[in-house]
Amino acid sequence: MPPRLRQQNVTAAQWNANGEALGASDLTVAANNLFGANVFSVAVQRQRLSKDVFRRLNETLHRGEPLDLSLADGVAQAMKEWALERGATHYTHWFQPLTGSTAEKHDSFYGPAGDGAAIADFSGSELIQGEPDASSFPTGGIRATFEARGYTAWDPTSPAFILENPNGALLCIPTAFVSWTGEALDHKIPLLRSMDALSRSAVKAVRLFGDETAQRVFTTVGAEQEYFFIDEQYYFERPDLVTTGRTLFGAKPPKGHELDDHYFGSIPDRILACMLETERELQKLGVPVKTRHNEVAPNQYEVAPIFENSNVGSDHQQLTMQMMQNVARRYGLICLLHEKPFAGVNGSGKHNNWSMGTDTGVNLLDPGATPSDNLQFLFFCAAVIQAVDRHQELLRASVANAGQDHRLGANEAPPAIISIFLGAELEKAFDAIASGGTLEDTDRSALGMGTPTLPPLPKHGGDRNRTSPFAFTGNKFEFRALGSSMSLALPNTVLNTIVAEAIDHLASELEQALEGGAGLEDAVTDVVARSYRDHRRVCFMGDNYGEAWHQEAEQRGLANLRTTPDALPWLVHERTVGVFGAYGVLSERELESRYEVLVEQYFTQINIEAETAAMIARTMLLPAAVRHLAALQAAGIEALIEEVRPLVEELHFAIGKLGAANTEHPEGAEPLDEAIYMRDHVVVAMDEVRDVADRLEGIVADDLWPLPRYAEMLFIK
Numbered sequence: 001m002p003p004r005l006r007q008q009n010v011t012a013a014q015w016n017a018n019g020e021a022l023g024a025s026d027l028t029v030a031a032n033n034l035f036g037a038n039v040f041s042v043a044v045q046r047q048r049l050s051k052d053v054f055r056r057l058n059e060t061l062h063r064g065e066p067l068d069l070s071l072a073d074g075v076a077q078a079m080k081e082w083a084l085e086r087g088a089t090h091y092t093h094w095f096q097p098l099t100g101s102t103a104e105k106h107d108s109f110y111g112p113a114g115d116g117a118a119i120a121d122f123s124g125s126e127l128i129q130g131e132p133d134a135s136s137f138p139t140g141g142i143r144a145t146f147e148a149r150g151y152t153a154w155d156p157t158s159p160a161f162i163l164e165n166p167n168g169a170l171l172c173i174p175t176a177f178v179s180w181t182g183e184a185l186d187h188k189i190p191l192l193r194s195m196d197a198l199s200r201s202a203v204k205a206v207r208l209f210g211d212e213t214a215q216r217v218f219t220t221v222g223a224e225q226e227y228f229f230i231d232e233q234y235y236f237e238r239p240d241l242v243t244t245g246r247t248l249f250g251a252k253p254p255k256g257h258e259l260d261d262h263y264f265g266s267i268p269d270r271i272l273a274c275m276l277e278t279e280r281e282l283q284k285l286g287v288p289v290k291t292r293h294n295e296v297a298p299n300q301y302e303v304a305p306i307f308e309n310s311n312v313g314s315d316h317q318q319l320t321m322q323m324m325q326n327v328a329r330r331y332g333l334i335c336l337l338h339e340k341p342f343a344g345v346n347g348s349g350k351h352n353n354w355s356m357g358t359d360t361g362v363n364l365l366d367p368g369a370t371p372s373d374n375l376q377f378l379f380f381c382a383a384v385i386q387a388v389d390r391h392q393e394l395l396r397a398s399v400a401n402a403g404q405d406h407r408l409g410a411n412e413a414p415p416a417i418i419s420i421f422l423g424a425e426l427e428k429a430f431d432a433i434a435s436g437g438t439l440e441d442t443d444r445s446a447l448g449m450g451t452p453t454l455p456p457l458p459k460h461g462g463d464r465n466r467t468s469p470f471a472f473t474g475n476k477f478e479f480r481a482l483g484s485s486m487s488l489a490l491p492n493t494v495l496n497t498i499v500a501e502a503i504d505h506l507a508s509e510l511e512q513a514l515e516g517g518a519g520l521e522d523a524v525t526d527v528v529a530r531s532y533r534d535h536r537r538v539c540f541m542g543d544n545y546g547e548a549w550h551q552e553a554e555q556r557g558l559a560n561l562r563t564t565p566d567a568l569p570w571l572v573h574e575r576t577v578g579v580f581g582a583y584g585v586l587s588e589r590e591l592e593s594r595y596e597v598l599v600e601q602y603f604t605q606i607n608i609e610a611e612t613a614a615m616i617a618r619t620m621l622l623p624a625a626v627r628h629l630a631a632l633q634a635a636g637i638e639a640l641i642e643e644v645r646p647l648v649e650e651l652h653f654a655i656g657k658l659g660a661a662n663t664e665h666p667e668g669a670e671p672l673d674e675a676i677y678m679r680d681h682v683v684v685a686m687d688e689v690r691d692v693a694d695r696l697e698g699i700v701a702d703d704l705w706p707l708p709r710y711a712e713m714l715f716i717k
């Protein structure tokens with residue numbers, strides 16, 4: 001029996017990271033003291049900082065005021081003592097370069113004391129600024145090599161935390177990453193700038209509604225993260241998974257999710273043990289994980305946190321992805337975050353729940369009891385509709401990558417067309433306003449459960465529409481087109497920026513109307529009606545997966561940017577440059593650098609896939625097929641030889657074509673042309689190799705086939 005068929009026999013005791021078998025009651029006790037145990041939280045700060053430093057730091061946090069540098073020494077001292085007590089020996093500025101993942105460079109707290117001993121030292125300047133070598137990170141041409149300097153700068157609005165390792169602990173300080181010329185080299189800076197922009201616009205707007213107290217409006221995010229677990233034994237037998245994160249070969253298994261037996265099914269023991277430990281680790285880091293369940297595909301799962309402000313939520317999302325991958329290894333599992341690890345099987349996305357709320361606790365996207373009554377809600381909701389319509393292509397670009405091209409529009413994920421689902425009730429309200437009719441509050445009656453023992457549930461403001469890429473879900477919008485491996489930062493930066501613009505636009509119209517003597521209700525109704533009439537084309541309540549929608553969307557003039565090379569140029573479109581410049585979120589040069597980095601990532605990733613596919617096909621699959629053919633020839637079974645020989649020849653031919661596509665790149669082409677070449681030639685050639693290889697997988701003797709099969713990877717838990 002090939003080794004891959006042996007299921008790993010991991011017991012509950014072995015599951016525990018340290019080999020100690022914790023009982024359930026120990027865990028309950030632990031859980032109560034766990035949340036935020038490794039976070040330099042507000043509670044810890046209150047305890048450890050002087051009253052004055054604590055107060056000034058909090059002003060920075062709550063009002064978004066610039067950091068007073070004289071604070072830094074006091075904070076650094078307290079942070080160091082806290083970290084040393086928790087076993088930390090090193091610290092790092094933790095940042096998010098344009099690679100899409102996080103970066104660390106560790107420094108020891110300890111330095112020589114001069115007398116042969118070592119003392120722990122950590123100053124304010126080490127807290128607020130670091131200088132990693134920027135030349136090792138993508139900058140999209142912002143940094144010429146002679147100006148390689150990049151600085152990390154402390155972000156006091158995202159709390160420092162301690163990462164534990166069996167052999168030590170590390171203090172991580174969330175930081176922004178800038179070039180020495182002050183340009184953003186990371187994902188955090190534009191996100192922070194966009195939050196500020198939206199706050200300025202929204203605070204101005206709520207004043208028009210009579211709110212004199214709100215000082216700041218925070219955007220919020222809660223991300224539902226999908227992922228796969230597979231046994232690590234299979235992973236290491238698949239060079240494609242190891243190198244590219246997705247399977248480049250693999251025939252469809254006899255059983256998929258046709259039986260619908262996985263979603264919300266009970267969670268297998270080993271998987272659940274791994275999830276529980278991951279969640280414990282995340283809780284220590286102050287990440288408020290809340291929901292877990294199986295997803296549609298076999299061995300696919302989802303985890304979701306309670307929402308937080310966009311900056312902290314985005315940092316926590318990076319930590320979540322990191323922890324999921326780290327902890328999985330302790331259980332003999334691999335956590336796959338690729339958007340499409342298995343062809344023909346549902347891919348993994350990330351739903352980005354987004355809203356905005358004042359520092360006084362008002363969710364601006366919460367309709368309250370009667371939506372049509374709630375003028376302020378309608379105003380902000382209209383702003384979102386306007387923003388999404390005006391910048392639909394940019395939103396699409398913000399979720400583009402090579403993995404997403406296998407998913408968006410493939411009848412399992414939202415299409416590449418961006419549209420908004422409002423729900424029946426809200427759509428009715430907007431339609432009524434737009435047509436100038438009177439508003440009757442739609443009846444939000446209770447949803448009877450048909451049994452006297454179950455309590456009535458309040459009816460949701462409209463049905464669910466799982467096919468919509470951008471859905472209103474009660475008190476927030478859910479942007480559903482993100483890929484599972486992505487940072488939340490860029491899509492949220494885009495959302496915040498374009499909504500800030502729309503709020504300003506509507507607010508200035510409203511202000512004019514009010515100055516002209518109109519009453520608030522009439523003025524808001526008027527402004528909302530006009531905006532909705534102009535932008536309602538982006539609202540769609542039907543089935544987003546159907547072919548009919550593609551045609552209708554085209555008639556409505558909505559963009560359908562199917563692939564990454566179609567979408568990315570919108571990052572540098574003049575409309576994007578205009579709004580990002582006007583709100584100080586990203587300069588044209590910064591946008592261009594991001595565009596370049598993303599285009600390069602796209603073609604580099606496909607290039608790696610293509611070379612990996614060629615290597616596997618040539619050195620693993622073709623030899624297996626040839627051996628199988630040789631065995632048939634030795635046995636002299638003509639009918640079988642006739643069946644296999646043409647496939648072997650076809651595979652050989654397809655490998656040759658892929659090899660040629662891999663070497664015949666256009667000379668001196670622009671990066672975007674290179675990306676288009678990859679999409680139109682290399683991906684096609686890869687698909688051809690895969691097609692014949694997958695047919696051979698169904699014929700070649702099992703003991704000769706060198707790759708673990710889909711059925712094994714997806715069903716052994």
Ligand code: ADP
Nearest residue numbers: 220221222223304305306307353354355473476
């Ligand atoms: P649903 O099941 O409709 O998707 P949930 O209530 O389960 O809705 O929420 C899903 C995600 O949305 C969670 O991560 C949750 O924290 C997040 N969420 C809820 N309210 C908000 C909000 N105001 N802003 C941002 N995210 C939110």
Ligand code: MG
Nearest residue numbers: 224351473478
């Ligand atoms: Mg959801």
